[in-house]
Amino acid sequence: MVTVTDIFGPQPPGIDLSDNETPRINAAVIALYTIAVIAVLLRFIARTRVQKVGLGIDDWLIAMCLIPLTALLAATILAGKSGLGKHVWSGTLEDVVNMRKILFAYIFIYLVLLPLIKISIILLYRRIFGMNWMMWVCLSLSIGYAACCTIAFICACQPLSYFYTQFVHPSGGKCRINLYGFYIGNAVSNVFTDVITLLVPIPIVSRLQIRTMQKILVSGIFLLGGFVTIASIVRIYYMTFLAKDPDITWVMGNVYLWSTIEPCIGILCACLPTLNALLRRTTTLLFGSKAERLFGSLSLSASRKKRRNGARGKIHSFQQLDGYGGSRTDPQVQLRPEDEIVLTTVSAHSDPNTYNKETDSVKLANGSAPFAIRVKHDFDWKEEHP
Structure with a gap:
């Protein structure tokens, strides 16, 4: 054996x-x-x-x-x-x-x-x-x-x-x-x-x-x-x-x-x-607005850079919707929902003829322009007074 x-x-x-x-x-x-x-x-x-x-x-x-x-x-x-x-x-x-x-x-x-x-x-x-x-x-x-x-x-x-x-x-x-x-x-x-x-x-x-x-x-x-x-x-x-x-x-x-x-x-x-x-979500619930500001400063969606110059400097954030003129930034603007890492701030709706193509879309808050492309432009405008 x-x-x-x-x-x-x-x-x-x-x-x-x-x-x-x-x-x-x-x-x-x-x-x-x-x-x-x-x-x-x-x-x-x-x-x-x-x-x-x-x-x-x-x-x-x-x-x-x-x-x-x-x-x-x-x-x-x-x-x-x-x-x-x-x-x-x-x-x-x-x-x-x-x-x-x-x-x-x-x-x-x-x-x-x-x-x-x-x-x-x-x-x-x-x-x-x-x-x-x-x-x-x-x-x-x-x-x-x-x-x-x-x-x-x-x-x-x-x-x-x-x-x-x-x-x-x-x-x-x-x-x-x-x-x-x-x-x-x-x-x-x-x-x-x-x-x-x-x-x-x-x-x-x-x-x-x-x-x-x-x-x-x-x-x-x-x-x-x-x-x-x-x-x-x-x-x-x-x-x-x-x-x-x-x-x-x-x-x-x-x-x-x-x-x-x-x-x-x-x-x-x-x-x-x-x-x-x-x-x-968890850290905001636990630590409040401080954690939210921390994540906002690190997030890719918070890509606008703010510059201050004492009390005389003013910062304005604007957004422009092509064809709709400019307005102050809407704090309720939605990001692409499946973007976990918040890489994009662009949303789009496709033409009905391209329904079979893959797109990422977010409906506009007011329901307008259902088949338009919406691009959010962020920039800083700084005024200095002598």
């Missing part, structure tokens, strides 16, 4: 078989999973209760990501019951086979979940900025990543079950590709698509006609997704131990951990840009 020692060699000296990382792994993944779920719930509240707009496809897609994420969480906990986070010599060969079965399912779920998160982020970019060629590239890379890695993994072992039976029946099949190479290649490709997706909005924000500090603040919101890249790199680091350490159940503990943390952080970062309206 084949034993663990026959497959993985004798137990190295200095190893304590009572070591158990399973509770730490379970606690970490449950905590991050909970944060990801809360982030999605807050996103829905921000969109429906604060902004009072309909949910977009990006919102529904990020919510759908919670289904495979829940499956990853369950797989991680089940793997812990089969020896994950413990030394391989403390269990049986059956435990190793069961853990590999769970890993087999885990990889397929992971290869679906990560691209879904990226696609949701790209669709969020599309809703805020509009679609451009770089977003199409990212969309193609995300779909291509999922398709290529899934096909490669399906073809990795013949038969498929040899992936987890190879330790019990070494002659029962073969692996066409090096599985360690597949893990590393998959992880590196994922980091590459992470970085590309992360950088997409930066050139767009840099071209906006806003103050430099505002550009930095908005770019910083999107660059928070860099934490996903950090998690991916940490995951690759722990994967490198698979090449030289026979204690696979112990080494795979950290691989499972960071493979589950990564999509949790991804979902959190995908929701952060949409929570601006909720944060503004």
